[in-house]
Amino acid sequence: MLEVEAVVRRFGDLTAVDGISFEIAPGETYGLLGPNGAGKTTTISMIAGLLAADSGAVRVLGEQMGPSRVAGKRHIGLVPQDLAIYPELKGRENMNFFGRLQGLGGKELATRVDEVLDLVGLTDRAGDPAKEYSGGMKRRLNIGIGLLHRPTLLILDEPTVGVDPQSRNAILESVEALSGEGMAVLYTTHYMEEAERLCDRIGIVDSGQLQAEGTRDELIRLIGGLDRVRLDGSGDLAAAADALGGLAAVEQVDADRTGLSLAVRDAPTAVAELVTRATAAGVTLADVEITRPNLEQVFLHLTGKALRD
Amino acid sequence: MRQLWVMTTSDLRQRIRDKSVIIFSLIVPLALMFVFNLVFGGTDEIELEPVTVAVSAPADDEVAGTLVEAITGTGVIDVTVEQMSAGTARTAVADGEVNLAMIVPDGFGQDVLSGTGGALEFVEGDTSGLETGVVIVVSQSVLDAYAAGTVAATAGGGLGLNPEELGRVAQEAATAGPTIDTVAGQTSDEQLGPGASLVAGQAGLFLTFTVGFGVLGLIAERQEGTLARLQSMPMRPGLIVLAKALTGFILGVVATSVLLTLGGLFFDVSFGPLALVGLLILSVVTAITSLTFIVVRLARTAEQAGIIQSILAMVLGISGGAFFPVSASGALARVLDLNPIAAFTRGLGITSGGGGLADLAAPIAIMLGFAVVMLVVARLIPDRGVSR
Structure with a gap:
């Protein structure tokens, strides 16, 4: 599904990502853990095709990823850490907008928007401008937009930051359900309990390098715990x-x-x-x-x- | 193309909903046009109030009689003359009963005619103003004419003319009309009138802000996170920039068209044939839109972009004559000529003066050339907004 091969990305003298490699299988939820500045977001940016790698390669379903690589982007759904929604647009308009950019249209788009609104629990508020939503509702809309085109790889960059416990639990349940349906998920978080609950495998990133990788038990055994x-x-x-x-x-x-x-x-x-x-x-x-x-x-x-x- | 249109229409919808574009692109410039018109626009329509002038002069003074005829016969100001003694005239001015006192001393006319000079006294009071100033200037011009006659007579005497001939020469010199006429003509072809200049300048100035709602929106999207999502969509990244530029371009064309139309109606100004004015609008919007590509490269944050944009708007606007006409010579004049807002205003001057498409070649070339240069420079500047 996702292959990340020794990717390197430099910003001037700083090497933000220094040879990270990992893979994600279909239906697998992979957690990327690391402190701030570890290189997680840069890694995600290369996987999502926002940034080009200086060396190494990222492939999704065999398609090379990069800023100008359109084909691979059809397979991914990015949920950025920031709320990537337009506050002036209504919830449904936000979904329609991004759905159209994903190539959906007509009846297919309308049906899919209804489904996703239902999935993220925003059907009743779909006609309200997003700026009137609570923080949790905005987060759910943010996630819903990433699901519209049924991506095979969902990238969630700290999706529960600033979310109330109830909305947070709803988000985690949604991710579990999507994974259960066969969607591959790349998940970054600061919350250890989320990683332990959701992730089949976890990669620990620091100083731009993958320090360790494995299941929870494998990682614990690694330190002889x-x-x-x-x-x-x-x-x-x-x-x-x-x-x-x-x-x-x-x-x-x-x-x-x-x-x-x-x-x-x-x-x-x-x-x-x-x-x-x-x-x-x-x-x-x-x-x-x-x-x-x-x-x-x-x-x-x-x-x-x-x-x- | 579908994605380009989807992004552009969505941007336009948001800009209209948040109302900032309507405020900054239409309401503020229109309000400023009215304010500037009130402050600067009324100077060519001054109405002179009637004045009363107290005149103290010997009854048989020929020059004094000529002065009174001159000040009451200007045709631009209604002057009432009241004859009184010198003392009464001074008191009347001090009491505000008259606006001006003209005191002609005994023998003044004789002194003027003989070329020995003389002193004419004007007394102004609290009620004096522009009108009394006009009366004094008219009087001075009459006395200047007499002085010219005296000079002519003196010159004639030097040439050996007899007294009769000298008197005739002096009289002709003093009373002759001007030999050089000044004629009120039309405004020259490349010069807009004050009202039209104001409308065109303000439209050009605020165009800089209006198009900023397009490309500069990229910076806000970068900060808010939506740019990352857009870049993850299955489309070429250039389309995102193109959509923003198209948004700014459409907003700029609409706002400038509306401002010129409303400004023309409110201030009774005609800019000429619609097609030619439309061509100028498209050219200037293209030029100013190209400038935003540089701003978006230089600025890291929306605040920085706003500051850079404001500086550019003021520099281009002021040097383009948005507030008052700017004139320069030499190299500076040539630099100012390259300002797209100045070229736009100049182009409107041509169209309003009856010029055709061929006459617009220079201003249009300047605006489009400006756009090409800005786009090339923008390509060469590293994008400071790219971060980890």
């Missing part, structure tokens, strides 16, 4: 610590006055055995808590920065 398990309770905690320390999944166990803290591989699988052994060793458990390493920690490990820096 262990799950943390906390067993709160009373009784013979020292004996329980000895018993649990002998299990293959347990790397480390510490007892304190209120319970046990363990470093464990694959905690969801091991937790039942841990509870059984602790109870057998004479501990009365009051609470069990599992903390798994997340992408935030991976990100911090790889880039030395928090995602929102």
Whole structure:
């Protein structure tokens, strides 16, 4: 579907993108994570054909992408980070305008606009100027415009920035539904939980380079992350610590006055055995808590920065 | 072509809806035309008020009689003469009962005729003004004529003429009419009248702002994010710029046409044949639209674009005579001639004076040449707005 091959883009002395490569398969949602200035937007601009790469290549369904390459652009739907809508135009007029530029017309356009308005929940407000919409409604209109021509690759550049929780959830559900229908999605975000929820694979970008790539679990394994398990309770905690320390999944166990803290591989699988052994060793458990390493920690490990820096 | 038209019509719809184009392109220039016309336009239609002049003169003074005849017979100002003594005349002026006092001393006429000079006293008061100034100037011209007669008589005496002949020469010199006539003629072919100049200049000045609603809209779209979406559409990027230019061009043609039409109606001005005026409008809009391509290259933000645009508008407008006629000589005159707004105004002067298409060749060549040069320069300037 999308092939990005060692693309490089320079602005004067600054190399904004330095040899990034990745691919996206049909129906796959790929997350591009990186701090501000990492090169995400420049990468997206090259994929969407807004900028030409100094070297390397971007292909969508085999079509070369670039500012003057028209054929490849038919396959993509770009949802820019900024609200790319015209406030003076009504919601339906915005969709009609961009739909016509995508080559739609007549009955096909009218039908498709109705469908997308329904999909993004704006049918009732389609006749109002976009400038009268709430922030969430504008975001939904922004996304809807990118869907009009049924693109095979949807590019979403931080689509939930500044959106209320309700609209945000609606947007995430829409993306999940589109992915379920076979649309490939390239998604950038500052919100780790969005990446974890939506993305099949994630690429971490920093200083213009792809630092790591893989599924969530693959990325966590990359930094050797262990799950943390906390067993709160009373009784013979020292004996329980000895018993649990002998299990293959347990790397480390510490007892304190209120319970046990363990470093464990694959905690969801091991937790039942841990509870059984602790109870057998004479501990009365009051609470069990599992903390798994997340992408935030991976990100911090790889880039030395928090995602929102 | 379909995409070009879709973008252009959408742009036009938005410009009309936000009303800024109507305000800046039509309402403001029309309002300014009226203001400037009020401030500068009335000077050629001054109505002189009647004046009363107190005259104190010896009853048998021939020159004084000639002066009174002259000031009451100008035909441009209604002068009432009241004879009174010198003291009463001064008091009457001080009290505002008369506008001017003319005090002719005893023996003044004799002194003038003999060439020995003499002093004529005028007393102005609070009610004096332009009209009394006219009376004084008329009186001065009469005395100048007498002085000329005296000079002629003196010259004749030097040549040995007898006293009778000298008197005749002096009288003829003093009373002879001017030998050089000045005739009020038509305005020359390339010069618009004050009202027409004002309309044409303001239309040209605000054209710079009007066409800015087209190409300069690219900068706003770049800032707002819609440009990125447009560039991701399956069309050549040049079409986006072309659509903006077409929007500015259409707005410019419509606004200039409306301004010339309304300005012509309001100020009773005719610019000549519609076809030729239309050709001038198309040429000047092309020239000014080309300028916006440079602005869009230089400016990073809409604010910067607005500032650059305003500077260019003022420079071109003022040097093009939008507020008052500008004259220069030498190299500066040739540079000013290349200003498309000046060329536009000059072209309208030609059409309003009855000139034809051939007469318009120079101004049209200047405007279209300006457009070509601006487009070439715009191609050479790096786009400062491109960023990561």
